[in-house]
Amino acid sequence: MSMHCSLIFFLLFLTSLCKSDDQLTHAKPLTHSEMLISMSGKFALGFFSPTTSNKSFYLGIWYHGMPEPRTIVWIANRDNPIITLSSAMLTVTNNSDMVLSDSEGQNIWMTARNITAGAAIAHAVLLDSGNFVLRLPDGTGIWQSFDHPTDTILPSMKFLMSYKAQVVQRLVAWKGPDDPSSGDFSCSSDPSSPNLQFFTWNKTQPYCRIGVESGMSVSGGTYVTNTSFILYQTTIYSGDEFYYMFTISGDPAFTRIMLDYTGKLKFLSWNNHSSSWEIISERPAAACDLYASCGPFSYCDFTRIIPACQCLGGFEPVDRTDFSKGCWRKKELKCGKQSHFVALPGMMVPDKFLHLQNRSFDECVAYCSRNCSCMAYAYANLSGVGALGDPSRCLVWSEELTDIKKLLSGENLYLRLTDSQVEKKSRSLKIVLPIVAFLLLLTSIALVLMYKNRAGQWRKKENQKKLVLGYFSTTNELEGENTEFPFVSFEDILSATNCFADSNLIGQGGFGKVYKGTLEGGNVVAVKRLSKGSTQGIIEFKNEVVLIAKLQHKNLVRLLGCCIHEDEKLLIYEYLPNKSLDAFLFDSTQRIVLDWLTRFNIIKGIARGLLYLHQDSRLTIIHRDLKASNILLDIRMTPKISDFGMARIFGADQNQANTTRVVGTYGYMSPEYAMRGAFSVKSDTYSFGVLLLEIVSGLKISSPHLITMFSGLIAYAWKLWADGKAIELVDTSVVASCPLNEVLRCIHVGLLCVQDYANDRPLMSSVMFMLENEAALLPAPKQPVYCALNNRGDGEGSESMDNSLNVMSITTLEGR
Numbered sequence: 001m002s003m004h005c006s007l008i009f010f011l012l013f014l015t016s017l018c019k020s021d022d023q024l025t026h027a028k029p030l031t032h033s034e035m036l037i038s039m040s041g042k043f044a045l046g047f048f049s050p051t052t053s054n055k056s057f058y059l060g061i062w063y064h065g066m067p068e069p070r071t072i073v074w075i076a077n078r079d080n081p082i083i084t085l086s087s088a089m090l091t092v093t094n095n096s097d098m099v100l101s102d103s104e105g106q107n108i109w110m111t112a113r114n115i116t117a118g119a120a121i122a123h124a125v126l127l128d129s130g131n132f133v134l135r136l137p138d139g140t141g142i143w144q145s146f147d148h149p150t151d152t153i154l155p156s157m158k159f160l161m162s163y164k165a166q167v168v169q170r171l172v173a174w175k176g177p178d179d180p181s182s183g184d185f186s187c188s189s190d191p192s193s194p195n196l197q198f199f200t201w202n203k204t205q206p207y208c209r210i211g212v213e214s215g216m217s218v219s220g221g222t223y224v225t226n227t228s229f230i231l232y233q234t235t236i237y238s239g240d241e242f243y244y245m246f247t248i249s250g251d252p253a254f255t256r257i258m259l260d261y262t263g264k265l266k267f268l269s270w271n272n273h274s275s276s277w278e279i280i281s282e283r284p285a286a287a288c289d290l291y292a293s294c295g296p297f298s299y300c301d302f303t304r305i306i307p308a309c310q311c312l313g314g315f316e317p318v319d320r321t322d323f324s325k326g327c328w329r330k331k332e333l334k335c336g337k338q339s340h341f342v343a344l345p346g347m348m349v350p351d352k353f354l355h356l357q358n359r360s361f362d363e364c365v366a367y368c369s370r371n372c373s374c375m376a377y378a379y380a381n382l383s384g385v386g387a388l389g390d391p392s393r394c395l396v397w398s399e400e401l402t403d404i405k406k407l408l409s410g411e412n413l414y415l416r417l418t419d420s421q422v423e424k425k426s427r428s429l430k431i432v433l434p435i436v437a438f439l440l441l442l443t444s445i446a447l448v449l450m451y452k453n454r455a456g457q458w459r460k461k462e463n464q465k466k467l468v469l470g471y472f473s474t475t476n477e478l479e480g481e482n483t484e485f486p487f488v489s490f491e492d493i494l495s496a497t498n499c500f501a502d503s504n505l506i507g508q509g510g511f512g513k514v515y516k517g518t519l520e521g522g523n524v525v526a527v528k529r530l531s532k533g534s535t536q537g538i539i540e541f542k543n544e545v546v547l548i549a550k551l552q553h554k555n556l557v558r559l560l561g562c563c564i565h566e567d568e569k570l571l572i573y574e575y576l577p578n579k580s581l582d583a584f585l586f587d588s589t590q591r592i593v594l595d596w597l598t599r600f601n602i603i604k605g606i607a608r609g610l611l612y613l614h615q616d617s618r619l620t621i622i623h624r625d626l627k628a629s630n631i632l633l634d635i636r637m638t639p640k641i642s643d644f645g646m647a648r649i650f651g652a653d654q655n656q657a658n659t660t661r662v663v664g665t666y667g668y669m670s671p672e673y674a675m676r677g678a679f680s681v682k683s684d685t686y687s688f689g690v691l692l693l694e695i696v697s698g699l700k701i702s703s704p705h706l707i708t709m710f711s712g713l714i715a716y717a718w719k720l721w722a723d724g725k726a727i728e729l730v731d732t733s734v735v736a737s738c739p740l741n742e743v744l745r746c747i748h749v750g751l752l753c754v755q756d757y758a759n760d761r762p763l764m765s766s767v768m769f770m771l772e773n774e775a776a777l778l779p780a781p782k783q784p785v786y787c788a789l790n791n792r793g794d795g796e797g798s799e800s801m802d803n804s805l806n807v808m809s810i811t812t813l814e815g816r
């Protein structure tokens with residue numbers, strides 16, 4: 001009996017202790033011995049002293065329930081510590097500000113909102129995201145700690161890098177391991193190009209240049225760690241704002257970005273097993289990662305096992321023992337017609353560029369070509385989704401090129417060299433891969449980090465490649481079979497395409513340009529001229545082409561023949577007059593042609609074609625670049641997949657081509673492929689899911705129209721689906737005429753295909769079955785990580801802020 005009583009007493013005692021109070025009200029200030037604990041106990045807010053001497057006290061937020069020492073993520077009064085704690089407190093004033101006062105009643109810190117008070121008094125809440133928000137009784141947020149970061153960025157926090165081209169937020173490191181006051185190191189966008197570059201600084205000097213942005217309205221990257229989560233990061237230009245944000249999927253592990261007191265910007269994740277913070281990535285990541293530590297015209301090469309300085313092609317070191325002196329030209333630069341530009345792939349482009357706005361590619365090249373002092377240029381085609389309506393990002397450099405890095409994934413830098421330095425044949429001025437480099441704040445960190453595991457990863461990649469391309473190792477079966485295969489002569493192609501006249505150009509992709517041609521006898525064909533750089537031998541190339549040509553299916557474009565001439569490789573396909581799906585789908589007048597029945601048939605046709613490639617053909621072809629522009633339509637609107645087997649045709653060792661291509665069609669890339677190059681039939685399933693959602697909605701993946709609220713089509717689709725409003729996703733031009741169950745099943749299948757984990761996605765055979773059988777039971781899709789962004793819900797953590805900048809929404813991953 002007495003034991004029973006004491007147990008009850010103990011439980012009562014526990015509940016009173018554990019009853020987490022996450023709110024601060026006008027009536028009840030927070031005293032030094034109390035703390036606020038967020039709803040599910042992830043974060044705590046209270047007073048702390050970073051040293052055991054307890055001389056200085058701070059009001060801060062830290063992870064609750066983690067072993068000591070505390071991991072502080074935010075501090076209110078870092079530069080104004082409380083000396084006497086005894087009656088210090090945090091109060092909400094009667095005009096809805098928060099004030100921190102010490103024992104003498106002095107104001108130590110306050111939320112300077114500069115807004116005249118309303119009648120109602122606000123209260124403050126510590127959210128499970130680690131955000132401390134001051135709210136009016138009607139729920140409107142009027143101040144939040146996420147807008148005032150100290151040295152840490154937390155998931156779902158909108159880090160506003162610039163507003164109206166002015167640097168806004170910066171991370172400022174602690175002064176020392178136990179001293180939270182503002183130190184010398186900070187981290188912010190570059191004041192001279194606030195929308196394009198991000199730096200860490202030592203006082204006012206650049207310390208490490210983190211990355212160069214592409215200028216896309218929304219650019220994102222997914223980084224799969226070898227722990228249990230996937231990290232998704234994005235930079236978004238929205239109106240006058242340019243901000244960075246990251247979210248995580250799966251196990252909502254504790255993850256944060258912080259600038260430590262030694263100047264290192266770190267991506268950290270809590271490791272539950274070792275009970276410590278594990279570094280996912282950090283910058284600077286090597287000695288030569290420090291700003292301009294490789295001198296002019298040299299670069300820090302991260303593609304080596306141990307990153308080191310190298311000279312740009314055509315240059316040699318000034319002093320081999322001291323690369324900080326940089327490199328000089330082997331041959332003096334002569335201007336005008338005696339110089340040419342060479343493409344250096346995989347670069348994080350130099351600092352101190354001139355950003356020319358609103359230039360087409362040709363204008364960008366022309367500017368640099370005709371101006372003798374222009375040393376280099378870099379160009380990103382933003383395909384109409386550039387920030388501020390700019391179709392492109394053109395950067396040019398005059399004189400010295402500094403702080404260059406070579407990454408596993410970067411963009412092309414076009415460098416001016418004197419003629420004889422250029423091999424005549426590599427005049428690559430015009431060869432532009434349709435790449436938009438997205439070098440996000442920390443993607444580049446992730447990429448840089450990869451060098452550490454590079455050897456292992458490449459081995460893995462090779463193995464994967466063998467899995468995909470493996471059965472090709474015995475090519476004997478082909479011998480004698482390719483006699484009837486047409487090899488067309490180069491002269492015939494020249495006359496058919498009018499010497500590759502621009503007027504005959506009908507398309508351009510990662511593997512080369514496509515021309516319309518009329519062969520002798522009047523046969524109209526499409527000729528694909530592969531970009532040079534394939535190292536595959538002629539025999540292998542022929543064998544591949546013959547193999548691919550044997551694939552025949554009504555939903556695949558037919559490969560009719562090929563041509564090899566010196567280092568030219570050309571493929572001849574059937575010509576389809578209707579052009580590609582994107583020309584219909586994303587065109588306001590053409591889209592009417594695509595009624596629901598047509599769209600559904602197109603979806604099923606693509607699925608059949610893909611299924612054939614994956615399972616029914618002898619080869620198991622993984623397409624790897626399925627997208628709307630790779631679906632051609634014939635007169636009857638039958639979809640035909642093009643560009644399949646290109647990985648095989650182009651050559652097995654096209655590491656670089658594949659890496660850059662991953663970036664080029666990012667939106668269609670599954671997370672595991674985008675970041676690790678890991679491809680399987682399930683990566684095609686993912687691309688198919690994206691394509692399906694595009695066909696249903698008529699919206700482009702990462703459509704600029706959606707960005708004010710959602711990071712992209714997938715997030716948008718998921719939100720509508722989760723809210724039971726999936727029908728709102730359907731293109732307005734077909735919604736009236738479509739059978740509800742059919743279109744909803746399509747969206748459901750689409751969401752199953754775009755799930756984060758490859759294992760969760762269905763095989764194309766299941767997709768086919770689900771599309772064709774009304775009675776098929778469909779599993780519930782899991783929320784893709786993309787949705788974690790800007791997921792405006794009514795739940796915990798959803799806020800609309802009423803501040804001077806803009807309306808913003810804050811979300812938490814855990815808000816379910």
Ligand SMILES: *[C@@H]1O[C@H](CO)[C@@H](O)[C@H](O)[C@H]1NC(C)=O
Binds near residue numbers: 049052
């Ligand atoms: C200093 O603070 C720690 C934790 O807040 C506490 O355990 C310790 O007793 C304090 N020491 C002094 C001298 O006040």
Ligand SMILES: *[C@@H]1O[C@H](CO)[C@@H](O)[C@H](O)[C@H]1NC(C)=O
Binds near residue numbers: 094095
């Ligand atoms: C707010 O409080 C201050 C003192 O704390 C008092 O002087 C003032 O009149 C109050 N204002 C309102 C509107 O209650």
Ligand SMILES: *[C@@H]1O[C@H](CO)[C@@H](O)[C@H](O)[C@H]1NC(C)=O
Binds near residue numbers: 114
């Ligand atoms: C407060 O707002 C007024 C006008 O709205 C402005 O003139 C003043 O500079 C602001 N003060 C601060 C500290 O932002």
Ligand SMILES: *[C@@H]1O[C@H](CO)[C@@H](O)[C@H](O)[C@H]1NC(C)=O
Binds near residue numbers: 202203262263
């Ligand atoms: C930061 O800059 C100062 C000079 O302003 C220099 O003495 C110091 O070594 C620099 N710190 C690092 C880590 O490079």
Ligand SMILES: *[C@@H]1O[C@H](CO)[C@@H](O)[C@H](O)[C@H]1NC(C)=O
Binds near residue numbers: 226227453
């Ligand atoms: C991640 O991979 C690295 C190297 O492969 C290994 O050292 C580390 O322990 C792994 N971490 C986890 C959490 O598996």
Ligand SMILES: *[C@@H]1O[C@H](CO)[C@@H](O)[C@H](O)[C@H]1NC(C)=O
Binds near residue numbers: 272
């Ligand atoms: C660590 O793992 C244990 C057991 O798996 C789990 O109960 C706990 O919540 C985990 N803690 C964190 C911080 O993830």
Ligand SMILES: *[C@@H]1O[C@H](CO)[C@@H](O)[C@H](O)[C@H]1NC(C)=O
Binds near residue numbers: 390
């Ligand atoms: C870009 O150029 C076009 C035509 O020259 C012009 O209409 C447009 O306003 C320009 N945009 C910007 C952002 O300068």
Ligand SMILES: *[C@@H]1O[C@H](CO)[C@@H](O)[C@H](O)[C@H]1NC(C)=O
Binds near residue numbers: 371397
């Ligand atoms: C050539 O480039 C330099 C440096 O970028 C610039 O100052 C100059 O105006 C340019 N000249 C012309 C004719 O565009």
Ligand SMILES: *[C@@H]1O[C@H](CO)[C@@H](O)[C@H](O)[C@H]1NC(C)=O
Binds near residue numbers: 381382383384434
């Ligand atoms: C840029 O992309 C657009 C749309 O994809 C395309 O029409 C245009 O030709 C591209 N420009 C270059 C120079 O590649």
